[in-house]
Amino acid sequence: MKNITLSIVAVIMAIITISCNQASxxxxxxxxxxxxxxxxxxxxxxxxxDTVAASIVSETSSGQDAKATGKxxxxxxxxxxxxxxxxxLKNALVSDDDKAAASAGxxxxxxxxxxxxxxxxxxxxxxxxDITEDAKEHAEHIxxxxxxxxxxxxxxxMLSEDLKDLIxxxxxxxxxxxxxxxxxxxxxxxFWLSDSREVKNPYxxxxxxxxxxxxEEIK
Numbered sequence: 001m002k003n004i005t006l007s008i009v010a011v012i013m014a015i016i017t018i019s020c021n022q023a024s025x026x027x028x029x030x031x032x033x034x035x036x037x038x039x040x041x042x043x044x045x046x047x048x049x050d051t052v053a054a055s056i057v058s059e060t061s062s063g064q065d066a067k068a069t070g071k072x073x074x075x076x077x078x079x080x081x082x083x084x085x086x087x088x089l090k091n092a093l094v095s096d097d098d099k100a101a102a103s104a105g106x107x108x109x110x111x112x113x114x115x116x117x118x119x120x121x122x123x124x125x126x127x128x129x130d131i132t133e134d135a136k137e138h139a140e141h142i143x144x145x146x147x148x149x150x151x152x153x154x155x156x157x158m159l160s161e162d163l164k165d166l167i168x169x170x171x172x173x174x175x176x177x178x179x180x181x182x183x184x185x186x187x188x189x190x191f192w193l194s195d196s197r198e199v200k201n202p203y204x205x206x207x208x209x210x211x212x213x214x215x216e217e218i219k
Contacts, residue, residue: 077119079170081111082135086163089142090192093156093202094209098149105142105152112136124169131169135162153203157190164193167218178216183208191215 089104112132120128138159145151167176177194184190184203192202192212199212 077116077121077170078173079166080173082108082115082166083163083172083176085111086159086193087195089139089159090156090194090202091200093149093153094200094205096149096205098146098152101149101152102143102146105139109136109139109143112139127169128166131162131165135159135166138162154185156192156202157185160190160192164191164218167193172218176218177214178218179212180215181212183211193218 085104085108089101089108092098092100092104112135115132117125138155141155142152142159145155164178174195177197178191179194179199179201180189180191181201181203182189190203194200197214199210199214201209201211204211
């Protein structure tokens with residue numbers, strides 16, 4: 001009976017040993033499978049070189065877009081608002097109207113101040129600034145001198161030179177005429193700009209309305 005009991009115990013121990021070995025083998029196989037999957041699974045983190053390349057492409061694209069926008073703005077830049085305000089001022093002095101001239105000078109000053117500086121072509125920016133700063137001063141003097149039309153006319157003569165420089169720099173959307181009056185400023189003479197060939201003198205008004213000569217057509 002004792003021998004039978006020992007045999008049964010031996011069999012049970014053998015069965016337990018076999019089961020443990022099988023479990024161990026399964027765990028080992030599972031670990032190996034996990035390792036294989038891990039090695040085959042591609043990394044989702046981008047390589048450093050890929051990140052740098054993507055950044056360069058993005059920055060290059062943004063730079064090109066900015067340059068294209070700048071070129072488009074420069075292409076669309078126009079001094080037409082300045083020219084139109086100058087003509088209104090000139091016409092007010094033709095009519096001997098110092099109050100209308102002052103109002104036109106004020107409007108011209110406002111137009112000069114609100115021009116989009118970012119739209120001015122880079123290669124012309126400095127010249128534009130120099131010319132318009134001078135033009136602003138003359139427009140302001142004309143605005144502040146209601147009752148002193150002679151002083152307004154003196155500043156128109158200098159303002160006309162500024163406008164001529166602007167047109168030379170940026171061109172004009174319509175033909176303009178340079179008209180010269182030989183008698184103004186103690187016979188030293190002065191010119192003005194007009195959008196018509198008809199001579200209407202802003203320096204003398206009705207006193208000598210037709211005094212002057214067209215010297216140049218500006219296109």
